[in-house]
Every structure is written in structure tokens, then in C-alpha cells.
Amino acid sequence: MIEKMMNPALTQLNVVASDWRDAIHKAGAPLVKAGAVSQNYVEEIIHSVEQYGPYFVIAPHVALAHAPSDAGAQHLAMGITTLKPAVVFNNPDNDPVKYVFTLSAPDSNSHLKAMQELVELLSADSFYQILDQAQSPDEIMQYVQENVAAEKE
Amino acid sequence: MVKALVACRAGVGSSLMLKIKLNQVIDEQGWDMEVEHSSLDELDSFDGPIVVTLSDVADDLKNEGIKKEVVGITNILDKKEIETKVGAALDKIGAK
Numbered sequence: 001m002i003e004k005m006m007n008p009a010l011t012q013l014n015v016v017a018s019d020w021r022d023a024i025h026k027a028g029a030p031l032v033k034a035g036a037v038s039q040n041y042v043e044e045i046i047h048s049v050e051q052y053g054p055y056f057v058i059a060p061h062v063a064l065a066h067a068p069s070d071a072g073a074q075h076l077a078m079g080i081t082t083l084k085p086a087v088v089f090n091n092p093d094n095d096p097v098k099y100v101f102t103l104s105a106p107d108s109n110s111h112l113k114a115m116q117e118l119v120e121l122l123s124a125d126s127f128y129q130i131l132d133q134a135q136s137p138d139e140i141m142q143y144v145q146e147n148v149a150a151e152k153e
Numbered sequence: 154m155v156k157a158l159v160a161c162r163a164g165v166g167s168s169l170m171l172k173i174k175l176n177q178v179i180d181e182q183g184w185d186m187e188v189e190h191s192s193l194d195e196l197d198s199f200d201g202p203i204v205v206t207l208s209d210v211a212d213d214l215k216n217e218g219i220k221k222e223v224v225g226i227t228n229i230l231d232k233k234e235i236e237t238k239v240g241a242a243l244d245k246i247g248a249k
Contacts, residue, residue: 048162048163052162052209052210052213053209054209055161055162055167055207055209055210056161056162056166056167058167058170058171058207058228058229058230059228059229059230059231060228062230064166064167064170066163066165066166066167067163068162068163068165068192069163069165073165091209093208093227093228094227094228103165103166105165105166107165108165108169108190108191108192111165111169112169115166115169115170115173116173118170119170119173119174119230122230123230
């Protein structure tokens with residue numbers, strides 16, 4: 001399921017960002033281009049962080065950038081952006097952020113299976129190794145396909 | 154059966170992942186718990202005793218004086234942290 005939300009065009013490696021706002025803009029850009037989210041959705045993510053703090057930095061070095069569906073989530077998609085160097089999001093427990101997963105979910109339940117798979121991916125050390133070492137987005141896509149498929153067997 | 158609500162700002166991302174991980178812990182521990190997830194907007198209509206959320210949201214809820222047992226999780230992938238903190242909340246309401 002999650003492999004259908006991802007694709008190489010939504011995946012960017014070793015992106016340089018000047019601060020967390022720049023990181024969110026850059027992480028969101030491919031999803032805007034692909035029509036998965038509106039530009040407003042990206043602005044809403046930034047606005048929400050300004051208002052509430054970095055509520056989506058969910059684990060050490062991991063951000064799940066997202067906003068409420070009605071901010072402009074148009075179809076189900078997951079972008080992956082690795083940041084190099086890592087960027088401070090002002091979340092003292094989990095800073096600095098190295099991996100930004102940008103989620104577009106038009107409703108709150110259709111992506112349950114995909115999120116289960118993301119939890120499993122993020123619970124495996126080998127996933128971070130491939131995120132750190134991959135030379136191209138295709139290598140990450142291949143890892144995801146192999147590992148998500150392996151869980152089903 | 155204890156009802157817990159996993160809530161986050163948007164209700165589509167962090168709360169869903171935290172719910173998945175919390176359910177794994179519940180299965181492993183054999184706790185008699187039922188978990189829903191939503192955005193914070195739906196908090197008012199939730200009638201159970203426990204709210205589980207990310208730690209910064211938890212701080213805000215505690216400051217607002219919400220009358221629930223509020224559990225804040227720092228690393229939602231860390232089952233040990235979830236087990237310890239939610240376990241303490243169950244103890245506190247006398248459900249364990």
C-alpha cells in the first residue's frame with residue numbers, strides 16, 4: 001500500500017535547507033508539483049508549526065510533515081526528503097531532523113494500512129541506513145517494495 | 154474496558170501512527186483497552202479517561218487544565234516509552 005503512495009519524483013536526497021521553514025517548503029515542493037497537495041497545504045504546515053510548535057517531529061530525526069486534510073490534501077501521497085546537514089525544528093527531544101516524510105491524506109482512515117507499513121519501516125534500523133546511503137530515489141523505492149512485500153508473506 | 158483517545162493536531166498522521174504502536178503495546182501487555190484516534194477538535198466529545206498524544210501537545214492540554222489523564226509521548230516508535238507512560242496512567246486511574 002505505502003509503495004503506491006511513494007514514487008521517485010516525490011523523493012529527494014541530501015537536500016540543503018537553511019532552516020525548518022525552508023526544509024518544509026523544499027519537502028513539500030514535489031507534492032505540489034505532482035498535484036498531490038495545494039501550495040496552501042504547505043503554507044498551512046508552516047503556519048501550524050508557528051502556532052503550535054513542531055508537533056510532527058515524532059521520533060529522533062524523523063518529521064512527519066502534514067496538516068489537516070481540508071488544508072489542501074488532494075490525493076494520497078508520501079514524499080521523502082533527506083536533509084543534509086540535519087535541520088533544527090526546535091523539538092529538543094528529537095532534533096535535529098534528518099528525514100522529512102510529507103503526508104497528504106484526504107481523509108483520516110483510507111491510509112491506515114499505509115501508516116502501519118510506515119511504522120514498520122521506521123522501526124527498522126536498515127531503513128535509516130538506506131535513507132542515509134542511497135545514491136538515488138530508486139534505491140529507496142526498491143527497499144520499500146522489498147520490505148513491504150516481505151511483510152505480507 | 155478502558156477507553157483511550159489518541160489525538161494530534163491534524164488527526165491524520167501522528168495520531169494514527171501512535172495508535173498503531175499503542176495497539177501493539179496493548180496486545181503485548183494484555184491490557185483491557187480500546188483506542189480511538191482523532192484530531193484535538195474532537196477531544197471535547199470523548200468520554201473516556203485517558204488521552205495519549207505527543208509530548209508538546211500534552212503539555213498544552215495539561216496547561217489548559219483538561220480533566221483527563223494526559224499521556225505525552227516523545228518518540229512514538231518507542232514501545233518501551235509507551236508501555237511505561239500509558240501503564241502509569243492505567244495505574245493512576247486504578248485500571249491495571
